[in-house]
Every structure is written in C-alpha cells, then in structure tokens.
Amino acid sequence: MPPRPLDIDSVQAFVLTVDLASFTRAAEALETSQAGISLRLKRLEDRLGCRLVDRTPRNVRASAQGECFLPAARGLLAAHDRAMADLVAAPPARLVLGISDHVAGPDLPALLHRLGLAGSGLVVEVRIASSRDLMRLFDAGELDAAIVRSEDPTDAGGTVLAEEHLAWFAAPGFRFEPGAPLPMATLAGPCNVRAAALRALDAADLPWCETFVGGGVLAVGAAVGAGLAVAALAPSVAPAGARDVGAAFGLPALPLTRIVLHVRAPDPRAAAALRTLAAAYRGAAR
Structure with missing residues (x-):
C-alpha cells in the first residue's frame, strides 16, 4: 500500500x-x-x-x-x-503596507521576512514615511495596513506589536560640553519622535540646535555614526556601534514608544500575512 x-x-x-x-x-x-x-x-x-x-x-x-x-x-x-x-487562476492579491521610517530603519529586510511572502501569491506595495503621514493615508483609505510608532498611551484602534523606550544615541567618540546647545540630528518633520525629543529637552530647560536634518532614519543614523550629532532613536533602529549617551550627557528620559499595527479588512491572503507578521513581531527581541 x-x-x-x-x-x-x-x-x-x-x-x-x-x-x-x-x-x-x-x-x-x-x-x-x-x-x-x-x-x-x-x-x-x-x-x-x-x-x-x-x-x-x-x-x-x-x-x-x-x-x-x-x-x-x-x-x-x-x-x-x-x-x-x-x-x-485568480490575480495576485495586493497589500498596500505603510511602515514608519522609525520602525523600518536597518531592520526592514527582517520586517519583510516576517510577512512570510514566499509562495503566498501576494504582491506587497510598501510605503515608507513618517507615522503621521502614514496614519493620514490610512484614514483616507489609501493603505490596507500601517505600522507606526506612537508615544500616545491613549492611542487606540490598533494592535500593539512591541514597546521600547526612546534613547539618546551618539558615536562612541562624540564629545559634548555641558551647558552648550546639544547638537541634534533629526528626521525632517513632521516627526513624532523628533517632537517628543524636543519636548523633553525644552521641559528640562536644556538648549539644543539642529545640526543635521535627514530625509530618513538611515540618513540620521549616518550622521550619528559620523560623529556629527546626537539623535533620539528607538534602540531597534539605532545605527550599529552607536551608544546610549543619555546618562553620560545628563539628558532627560525619553518616553515609551509603541509599535502599532493598524489594519482594515484586506484580502484573506493579506490578512494571513499580517497575522504572521504580528505574531512574529511579538516574539522577536527588538
């Protein structure tokens, strides 16, 4: 038999x-x-x-x-x-996915891998932008799903995938004179992370100045790695080799940030990919 x-x-x-x-x-x-x-x-x-x-x-x-x-x-x-x-003989399903630049960073390949796209019959269109811009697109119906960062504990309507505290990152050899304006590398606005960092500095009455404005987190990370400035970043997207200088420089604590998945009812194949992504994200050490 x-x-x-x-x-x-x-x-x-x-x-x-x-x-x-x-x-x-x-x-x-x-x-x-x-x-x-x-x-x-x-x-x-x-x-x-x-x-x-x-x-x-x-x-x-x-x-x-x-x-x-x-x-x-x-x-x-x-x-x-x-x-x-x-x-x-159905056409491939399409998933229009927005990913915040402060989520993607250098981990974008791993993020896409977690979708489990191989053999799924799914075409994914990925848009990288700020969390604010992505939520505006999502609310307008232009995105099937959006993965954003939120520092607002009252933010509702999405699934929290992970949490981590923002931190101040600089190159190992970076020097900063206490009392001098803090040289900042930031993402071009509007940016929730930038806003949270500047609020914290202003509340602590610490002077700051923007010395580098990047069009993406990779550019901001490059400025940090080059020793040009300090940047407020999530540890998961900080450039390799950068160190947390918050305590050493006497900088204020930064808020807890949440990675949130917002989804509207997509094609079943897209829904399965997003479920796999959410499950993998919750189990990944970020």
Whole structure:
C-alpha cells in the first residue's frame, strides 16, 4: 500500500511553529488554538514516525529530524500554494503596507521576512514615511495596513506589536560640553519622535540646535555614526556601534514608544500575512 499523503495543515503548523518558536504565536497566525497546533503537530509526527520539535518552558525549536524535514516542508507548502493559484487562476492579491521610517530603519529586510511572502501569491506595495503621514493615508483609505510608532498611551484602534523606550544615541567618540546647545540630528518633520525629543529637552530647560536634518532614519543614523550629532532613536533602529549617551550627557528620559499595527479588512491572503507578521513581531527581541 502506498504511504498516505501528508496533511498540508499539519505541515503548515509545523513550519510556523518553528519559524515563530512558539505554539502560541503559530496559533495566532493560523487563527486557531494552541491545542489545535499541538494536535496538528502530533498528527504529523505520528505520520512521519519521529519527533519534529524540541520543547522547553521558554522555547520551541526544530529537533534534528525536524531540521532535516524543514526544507522539504517548505517546498511542499510552496508547491501547494502554486497549485492552488493555478487552479483558481485568480490575480495576485495586493497589500498596500505603510511602515514608519522609525520602525523600518536597518531592520526592514527582517520586517519583510516576517510577512512570510514566499509562495503566498501576494504582491506587497510598501510605503515608507513618517507615522503621521502614514496614519493620514490610512484614514483616507489609501493603505490596507500601517505600522507606526506612537508615544500616545491613549492611542487606540490598533494592535500593539512591541514597546521600547526612546534613547539618546551618539558615536562612541562624540564629545559634548555641558551647558552648550546639544547638537541634534533629526528626521525632517513632521516627526513624532523628533517632537517628543524636543519636548523633553525644552521641559528640562536644556538648549539644543539642529545640526543635521535627514530625509530618513538611515540618513540620521549616518550622521550619528559620523560623529556629527546626537539623535533620539528607538534602540531597534539605532545605527550599529552607536551608544546610549543619555546618562553620560545628563539628558532627560525619553518616553515609551509603541509599535502599532493598524489594519482594515484586506484580502484573506493579506490578512494571513499580517497575522504572521504580528505574531512574529511579538516574539522577536527588538
């Protein structure tokens, strides 16, 4: 008797569990329960006759056998998606996604990877802009989803993906004379992070001056790396090698910032990609 074919739902549950390192986050991405993920995975392990994941109280990862099976599992899912696309003959779904410059930064490739676009039949149009501009576009119906930063704890209507405190970053060799105006590198306005930083300096009665205005966070990071100025940035988008100089320079504490996902009802394939993104973001160390 030929071997029974693998259950595609179980294979998908296995791949997502490994990618997200969590039964809980895999369940969130697939809109099911943790028990449902466990049941699918057990069914696949019974079918293959081996353990596919190792579980600890804090982590889930592929076992040695799971690592061997993972490439084939990904190939099976990709082939399934191609077959379904050919059968339905539907045009690719489109997702217009806005990402705040203060979210994307140098982590944009990882952010796009978290969408799980390979074999999804999804065309993604990404727009990088300030959080204020993106929310204006989202409210006008020009974006299907927007990932923005918000320092407003009363901000509602979105899903909080992560939280982190803004900090003051400078190059390791940067020198600053206490009492002198703080040389600032900022993003061209309007920018919520810039506004929060200047409010904090003004409230502490500390003088400042803008010495560099960048058209994007990468440009601001380059100015910091070149030793031209200090910048208020989230640690996740700070340039490599920059250090937090807030305490050393006697600068005021900066507010907690939230990465928030706003979504309107998109195509089901786009919705699945955004669920995977949200689940991965919550589990990622940023």
